[in-house]
Amino acid sequence: MNIVVVGPGAVGSLWAYSLQQAGHRVSLWGTQDTSHWALQLDESPSIDFAYNQPDTLRHADLLLITVKAWQVESALQPLLPLIEQETILLFMHNGMGALDNLADRLRTFPALLATTTHGALKTSAHTVKHTGLGHTQLGAFNPLGAQCEFIAEVLNHALPSVAWNMHIEQALWQKLAVNCAINPLTAIHHITNGELAQPQYRQTLDSIVTEVVSVMQAERMPVDLAALRATVDNVIHATAANRSSMHQDIFHRRRTEIDFITGYVVRKAQQHGLAVPANLALHQHIQSIEQSWTQS
Numbered sequence: 001m002n003i004v005v006v007g008p009g010a011v012g013s014l015w016a017y018s019l020q021q022a023g024h025r026v027s028l029w030g031t032q033d034t035s036h037w038a039l040q041l042d043e044s045p046s047i048d049f050a051y052n053q054p055d056t057l058r059h060a061d062l063l064l065i066t067v068k069a070w071q072v073e074s075a076l077q078p079l080l081p082l083i084e085q086e087t088i089l090l091f092m093h094n095g096m097g098a099l100d101n102l103a104d105r106l107r108t109f110p111a112l113l114a115t116t117t118h119g120a121l122k123t124s125a126h127t128v129k130h131t132g133l134g135h136t137q138l139g140a141f142n143p144l145g146a147q148c149e150f151i152a153e154v155l156n157h158a159l160p161s162v163a164w165n166m167h168i169e170q171a172l173w174q175k176l177a178v179n180c181a182i183n184p185l186t187a188i189h190h191i192t193n194g195e196l197a198q199p200q201y202r203q204t205l206d207s208i209v210t211e212v213v214s215v216m217q218a219e220r221m222p223v224d225l226a227a228l229r230a231t232v233d234n235v236i237h238a239t240a241a242n243r244s245s246m247h248q249d250i251f252h253r254r255r256t257e258i259d260f261i262t263g264y265v266v267r268k269a270q271q272h273g274l275a276v277p278a279n280l281a282l283h284q285h286i287q288s289i290e291q292s293w294t295q296s
């Protein structure tokens with residue numbers, strides 16, 4: 001397939017490299033002013049990718065959009081007039097709600113949503129490390145996307161394991177709950193994911209997850225509080241040495257995904273008339289850190 005990876009950060013680069021290795025014609029689209037970009041995955045040889053070449057968009061069968069949630073709209077708007085209506089759009093990012101304002105414009109394209117637990121780290125502009133094996137789930141964002149189940153097999157061949165999920169919203173909510181629990185707390189306290197296992201965080205983690213579950217129930221998402229709480233603990237242990245993406249963003253003074261993680265839960269809670277004080281406090285705390293950078 002002709003594949004363009006839009007936003008080749010850590011996860012995008014991991015997929016770009018793996019898909020190219022699996023025999024696809026992969027190119028990159030990003031913010032650099034260049035026509036080629038070399039990428040190296042772990043100890044494998046470096047591969048040279050076409051970069052920001054409009055022809056690759058015109059011939060794309062698949063756009064894999066791996067920019068951050070808050071960049072999705074601005075990254076995609078200028079590309080839509082340049083691609084064919086048959087081009088499949090696959091979105092992979094943390095958080096929810098990034099496509100809310102785009103749904104109408106995407107109606108004529110097959111659009112898919114994915115969530116992955118693969119760990120990836122950009123160790124330099126041209127090198128990426130695959131820090132943890134994971135699982136990827138994808139499903140339809142719109143009716144045209146529902147006809148693209150075969151993409152799961154394409155991805156599975158390149159970077160297993162991948163499964164099609166008829167209820168991708170449920171998987172996205174589960175991941176959202178994990179991110180609500182881990183990301184803001186690790187960012188605020190400057191700690192690794194594993195340090196959240198310390199007893200002083202137990203009460204806050206319980207409150208965060210309980211609130212997210214109440215919103216999920218209001219959204220009619222099937223959910224089990226004890227199972228979700230156990231999932232959060234499992235991720236804390238499985239990624240114990242990691243610094244969460246929000247922790248890294250705060251450390252590097254980059255805009256975080258808080259508005260699409262905790263902020264999404266807060267907005268949904270307001271719509272349902274539910275109180276989510278623990279999540280609200282974390283949302284405000286991260287926002288105030290971000291605001292302090294523009295003021296200083």
Ligand code: KPL
Pocket residue numbers: 094178179182183193235239242243244245246
């Ligand atoms: O998705 C993550 C992130 O850092 O954004 C977790 C699961 C918390 C792993 O670090």
